[in-house]
Amino acid sequence: MNGDARRITVTAPGFPRRGHLPVGDAPAGPDAIEVTSRYVERAGRPWFPITGEIHYSRLPRERWSEVLGHASAGGLTSVATYVLWQAHEPEPGRFRWDGNLDLRAFIGLAAQHGLDVVVRMGPWAHGEARYGGFPDWLVERDLPTRTNDPEYLALVRTFYAQTVAQLVGLTHAEGGPIVAAQMDNELYDQPEHLARLRQIAEELGLRVPIWTATGWGGAQVPETLLPVYSAYADGFWDDEQTPWPAFASSHFRYSPVRDDLTVGADLREALDGIGVDTGAVPLTDDDAVPFVTCELGGGMHVAYHRRPLVTPRDVEALALAKVGSGSIWQGYYMYAGGTQRTGPHGPEQESHATGYPNDVPRTTYDFAAPIGEHAQIRPHHHLLRRQHLWLQEDGHRIASMTSTVGGGSADPDELRWAVRSDGRSGYLFASTYQPAAQPLPGQPDVQVTVDFDDDSVTVPTVPVDLPAGASVVWPLRYPVSSSVVLRSATAQVLTRGWDDEGELLVLAASEGVPVELVLDGALEVGGAGTGVVRDETTVVSLVEPTGPRCVVGLPGVRILVLDPASADRLYVLDLAGRDHLVLSDAPVYSLDGALVVHPDEARHTLSLLPGVPELVADGARLSDSRADGPWHTWTVDAPHAGRTTLLSGVEPQATAAPDPVRGGPMNRLSAPTDFTGAAVVHVDVPAELLDGAHRALLRVTWTGDVGRAFVGDRLVSDHFWHGRTWDVDLTPWAAEVAEQGVRFELLPWRRATGVWVHPSVRDVPDGVHVTSIDLVRVGRARLTAAGTE
Template sequence: MTSHLTVVAPTAPRRGHLDVGEPPAGDDRIEVTSRWVERGGVPWFPVTGEIHYSRVPRDRWRDVLGHARAGGLTSVATYVFWQAHEPEPGVFRWDGQLDLRAFVEEAGAQGLDVVVRLGPWAHGEARYGGFPDWLVERDVATRTDDPAYLGLVEAFYARTIAQLRGLAHAEGGPIVGAQIDNELYDQPQHLARLRGLAEELGLRLPLWTATGWGGAQVPDTLLPVYSAYADGFWDDEQTEWPEFSAFHFRYSPVRDDLSVGADLREALDGITVDPGAVPLTDDAAVPFATCELGGGMHVAYHRRPLVAPTDVAALALAKLGSGSIWQGYYMYAGGTQRTGPHGSEQESHATGYPNDVPQVTYDFAAPIGEHGQIRPHHHHLRAQHLWLREDGRRLATMATTVGGGSADPTELRWAVRSDGRSGYLFASTYQPAKAALPEQRDVQLTVTLDGGDVTVPTQPVTVPAGVSVVWPLRYPLAPGVVLRSATARVLTRVTVDDRDVVVLGAYDGIPVELVLDGSHDVGGAGAAVHRGDATIISLAAPAGPTCVVELEKTRIIVLDQQSTDRLYLLEVDGRERLVLSSAPLYALDGELVVQTEGPDVTVALLPAPEALRAQGGDLSEPSDDGPWRSWRVSAPQAGRRTLVSGLHPGATPPRPERGGPLNRLSAPTDFSGAAVVRVEVPGEVVDGVDRTLLRVRWTGDVGRAYVGDELISDHFWHGRDWDVDLTPWASAIARHGVRLELLPWQRSTGVWVDPTVRDIPDGVHVEAVDVVRVGQVRLTTHDGPSARD
């Protein structure tokens, strides 16, 4: 059965009605319309990822930002935690990894814009939401226009803005925006005053934002930005899956979410929001911008979500199908909770919060982990970002029409974003494993556009369970060549020998069909049938790097899913090149920086440079495979070694405790009954590599890692391996080794973990403790070290 949808050209955007954006001057002027953001006079599709400089070691900033840029981010957002910078009244710190200016400059050097989240209140799972203890202890009405409070904020803002002088967009710098406070729902006049205060102190920016979720009252002087998470640690342990999380996997113009931050609204502010009382509808005055699409999810002691990489990617794509014109992820790179004058600076029951979170780790299961680990969703999201880089300007102007988006699991969920004549068709059978959707059989969709109907595919297909697709409609391939439809995704394009190469990605389980307007000669891996006014192409070879469809004016490479996850578009030796790599990498000063956990890596480029040289590894002679030239890279220093395995030590659980304003389970403080596992780490495994991780594969409740008396990592078990970075502790580890203190799992305690990992035995079970040596190899087209070394 064919489903049908008629779309019409969207109305022109309103302009000049918002107090954000820049005066009409300058080649790079930023303007916010009612439907999208423009930069330099053309639609702009920002992609932002949250990275907290104060939670990442300074010597890792370059790597983390490099991977973020290679992952397709155009900008990074970062909290300025007041408690970190003014630990005592009037005593400010901007040194080491607190050097905000240096972080912004490094981001700019890597081609990234910056959005500064100024606070003063941040949340971010920080102690007192980022407020210093001395502020909390004062008799001032925080987060209001109380003059005493504003006086303290002014001092903090003044010092912060002084760090940013000369780095604003209008000054030629990378800072394009600022967020004011966070999750403030009922003080619009205060939010407006904070922006005014920042401007009075000299910060002039085109974009001023505030979080809009929870039915927040955002003043006209700030752009509301939204969130969407696949799950939430902030819910109760009785909640199997938050209602709004399910909603985010459907297509809808509704932007709001009443669950994010609801625990703090209730516990700290006494505010509860009736879902029926809040108009969760599209706001036609401002574009649909996000700042907190869940890049993963943190864990609390009482509730420990296991958000899968595919959850992250499917949710992000659902927001694109729903009309987002700005993708913002929280977190994009994990970090480590700071230690301040009062100890660890995480939120906790002890500081009046409803949740106990780990003292040390803030990994967030992000695309880039706490210690620089590159996760699968870094690759899944990069494929989406490649497409946004290629066609985001057009997508930003396209409005969404929903074809099917109900909660009924038997109904096909689909939507179209279109400018009236062309567009993209979104369809999904994806929800997380705890509430998986079935396959959809006999799927065929007809979209009526200006100029006629487009039916895709030409014959019905089965869309397998757990798939989210985006199919192009009337996509321009080359002058005079229009891809009417395809059952493959648009990824990117590159010029090779003065000819465009367009890269598409196939979906597992869905046959690839390409339909061109008009009659065209087709060669290579394409098998063509001419029918009416169209050329219908199927593949005569499996999708993959060598699957090349030849047309007169362009070439199309159709990648399989595995190759799609390995694809980058990076500047190498002065020009953009496609890169396929079996290990994570990024570009720096025209070179490729490969970071690998294994000794063998394959890298292929298109177009290929004349030659490559390796620093930190060995390089094979190149080989040509279809249009690609590939090299095998040997990094013998990298790899994994098992130090301990098969342990089932006895342990006694402490008595469960509850605390905090919502009386939730509290993290144990009594480790007297913990199992103790001592791990001797040979000195040679820490030497000669970029970094060394201890990877603990275990089941239990809470783990802590010590070097001597120093707590270096902690872990609330939730189904993932536990990584501990040994690199900063190398000399101490040589003397003390690593001591793991592990509390046993006890199902009767009532801690919530994901159903997919819930069936574990009580006690402590250590499958293995591995040491992972991460190597770094630089690939260059010239001799000598990098210009930035």
């Protein structure tokens, strides 16, 4: 390759436009939020929010705090949530805000966990809800909904008035956590209606700095609302004949294009009668508004006819590609899964029975999210946290930087790369990652030169091979301290920490990429690094393996270089009023100055930097602390955590399987409703295994078509098999489970039916095969620093 092919010139961006958008705080205060043409400002400096979708009405109220705690520990700065009309006004004029419908309490709890809130007010939400969240009584009136029809707007006003009343005192202007409100969802051709919804909310007293509407699908968004965008690695809403949605690959490349015409396209066509010509929609940047996302796929739901298998690495790479493309607000859908509601008219999930194109599961809305339906912590919670720690640390710099694409084409043989820069410093993004549907090869001899306004940086100094499946971001001319500049590094910035010896910059190595650090000037290097002065720089090589003890000493500052596995274990959490770097094998979050740990194994380790003289545990046993490089480390024994196999190697026989049926407006495969011939598996759960556990899950590893789980006659879970294990939460029914056990009804897999599942799991035999059913016990331990309570 010609050397100039990987050379790019970046310049300082001009000043953003201000005052042209009808959003932002007025009057301004010390924590004022302003939206410019390129980024959002808060308290006078660029701000990089990180938002995750969590639906309070789809979670048990007693689990809110745990899920919000994990979300905060995962690096989110805010949560978004739908206000589902059908849940709050199940009958005309009868509103409910009690139990897990207490929106006000949920928002207050989010604030306790340090999270801002985005309220997605509807009135139509979609969210895979029955009638998109509309109450049945509204649908039965056959009004021209989602328009400015006076009768419809009168009903919306009543619903909005009730919602706004729940938000009094909680908005940003009132010192509360609510920073934004979204009007409707996925409305493409009614800009006047979207604008009217904001007017109604304001007339009812709602004041928020940011008003949004979803902008994908070529939507017509009025000037009074900020368009926000989506990006998914796959979609259950496509047809069963589709190997991979047409737009999906674009989200793994660096590009100024924000739109996606495939997200929700089935509903657009089936319900609204709107078809979008991909050649007629300008999929380009918009210089008037910043690049904001609200639905980066945190996973993916499944429908009966099409069941994607989005992986943690898919989620990680897509999110990082959007930062490299210029996103200034990362928003995930979903960040935490939940359970579909049951209302007075029955199940409240999207289905063919309610005129929608897709049949989705009756109960589960797990979405394969970073936090699962039952607060399970998934690998992408950790992978995304790496990015979020960096964005929290450096977001004020990144938000103001513009993105310049060096290589972003669909050509699999071309290195995909971009630079995000302020003209003098920045970050190099490079990727060889694309999902298994169309994987990319590795790239040999990777080396890039970036010409800044006043200098050029070549990284790395010696070309390296970037392995297949890599997605990296490397700092360029990064200020480590007032006197030390990291000219380049082949490791990712994570965060900073402090102990008695001073400041630490924390980096993470990437799998298969040797770590090189290049510093401006001739500097003394010690600890885990050795330096060679070359061309007025110091090139640092590591003499110790990357990991928790790999600390490079520099004048007045140190650099800790973690290996990838340790980076996945890293948190920044408050303990006794001070932020600590935390390495934990078990999921952990901070609450009221204590660490709350949720292990699913009987033993794990936890390390702190800086250390504390003594930790005290409630709900676990702690070893004495031991020094581990700069860390203090404890072994934690959790007596109520662990896994027990209850059943394995079973092949129950189904006496009959229902014939395939198609339905809905797009004639797709419908979920079976006849389980009379299903294979039945009964699992007894000893009561002593349920005692003392914070949460108890049955984890089913199986192959088949559709499964349902019952406790007595109560349906407690269902599952469309798609290659993942199936978790059934026993905690709410522990007493009944101890007496009656759990009954599974399992329909057999029949490949001839034509259901789409991922090719990596498709080659399974017909029938029902249960590899194992395990009881997973999750504990809860509260760790405090001795003397702080």
